[in-house]
Amino acid sequence: MAEIARRTTDKRNRVMFLIHRREVLSQAIDSFKNQGVNSELLTAGMVQTLTRRVNTMPTPDVILVDEAHHALAKSYQNILNKFPEAVILLFTATPHRTGRIQLDQIADDIIVGQSIHDLTEKGFLAPFRYFQPPGDFNEKMLKRGSTGDYTNESMQEAMSTKIFGHIVKQYNRIAPGKQAVVYTYSIDSAIKIANEFNAEGISAIEVDGTTSKDRRDIAVKRFKNQEIKILVNVNLFTEGVDLPNVDCVIMARPTASLALYLQFSMRCLNPRKGKTAIIIDHANNFKKFGYPDDDRDWKLAMKSGKQKSQTLLKDPGISIVTCDYCFAVVKASEVKDGKCPMCGKPIKVHEAKPVSDVDLVEASKERQRKIKAAIQDRVMTNVLNKKVGELKSFAELAAYGKLHGYKPGWAYFMAKKKGLVK
Structure with a gap:
């Protein structure tokens, strides 16, 4: 932002910087000064202050908004709407808000930076x-x-x-x-x-x-x-x-x-x-x-509407359940109508209780990979001696197909035929 501000003021254009915390403002002003931004052409302040002075401030050519996931608030909009000709650049590490209204209401597009x-x-x-x-x-x-x-x-x-x-x-x-x-x-x-x-x-x-x-x-x-x-x-x-x-x-x-x-x-x-x-x-x-x-x-997360966790997570980890009858370890998401997808018997998803005094465990990606592999191995074992007509879930069909060397599309075709997928 400081470099964009420097290039803006070098061309004798005015720049405005908006932030909502005093501690961050002082750090930003120091960064702008160190980068060689012309202070005479810079308006930098907390949005809470500048929204009260919006009618007396010089008109900016460029507006830089930090922590821009807050920019839908009325105080921000009061400033941004006052200068419709300005180029507005919104900066945030988390371009997603809690609730249905997202940044697509005020932004034309999103430029995604490098991943964490x-x-x-x-x-x-x-x-x-x-x-x-x-x-x-x-x-x-x-x-x-x-x-x-x-x-x-x-x-x-x-x-x-x-x-x-x-x-x-x-x-x-x-x-x-x-x-x-x-x-x-x-x-x-x-x-x-x-x-x-x-x-x-x-x-x-x-x-x-x-x-x-x-x-x-x-x-x-x-x-x-x-x-x-x-x-x-x-x-x-x-x-x-x-x-x-x-x-x-x-x-x-x-x-x-x-x-x-x-x-x-x-x-x-x-x-x-x-x-x-x-x-x-x-x-x-x-x-x-x-x-x-x-x-x-x-890009999907910044769109308004009902958000699903999958729009934000690539692999949020898996919740697993053990069947009391066949001892299959299955994903909780695979439990339909309260029945085990392996044996069809009733399966209990036990209610969680608050954790008080147990040792925490490391949530490593290797651990998650092993859990997934264990589930896959258990499914493979369960279908080993079964016939196609006895397979009751897409996971079983996929394991059966892999076991017999069938093409990946076979499991989907059979699952559709059995009414397991739409």
Whole structure:
């Protein structure tokens, strides 16, 4: 953005920069200055301030909007609509909003940058290890509020009361001594988590929206200087703020927002030679969103309408169920009408319970690959001595075809003939 601004002002054109957080604004202005942007032709400010001055500001030729997934808000639209002749460039790492209304309402097209995986391969982001609870998080307790994300009250109910000490235990087991940022859902929970860390002799400090600017700045400075190990916050350190020495992120809250999930999980991915970041997910957000570096179809995700998770996830991981009768391990998505796709007997998808004090497990892609392979092997074993007429699912037909060397289209043809697919 600073380079685009420099080229704009070099041609004696005016540029405007919009952002919604004070901390990011000061960093941006420094970047623009270092890049040689003509400050006399630059208007840079928080959208909350500039929307009140929109009738007195000089007309920009180019408008740069940072964290542009917020740009559908009235304050942004008040500014953007005031200057219809300006070229508007929207920048965001997460071009998807919670809800049905997406950025296609204000953007003509999307230019997709390099993927997280590619940036990691090239050394611009650190590789990571991801840890999650071994069971499912009880999402039934979660209720959405007006923002589209879960309400504090429902998160309080869903998260076990034992979680606070458990967070410290898992940190000591998985990431001892690492600089960590904890994301939680309420001031009360943040204070409890910080107190638990301090009680164990691990320096921690809590900051939230009610924390004064001076106290917040001191906390961040002490964290950057590694005077404290743990920075516990309530929705503060998500977008733009520079915290270069974070080696571990602890998610102590669930979220329904992909943008928030990526901002939480990627906070620790600043690269350093030899660094492997640690992501500890106590709320099993992984189950909903997959890995931070999964490929996502952003062009489809920016279109308004009812969004399905597959538009955002390439491989969100799989939920598996074991049949109590034939002991087949199957995908939960393959259970139709409450019956096992292998033997046809009733199958139970057991209700998840909140995780309180179990060790988290690493969610590695190799582990997911092995689970898939195990399912495929089990299906192959089940069809070994069966006839075609006895096959009851597309998975069985595909395994049978592979076992007998049939062409891939055979399974689909037979499944259609049996009425298993439309």
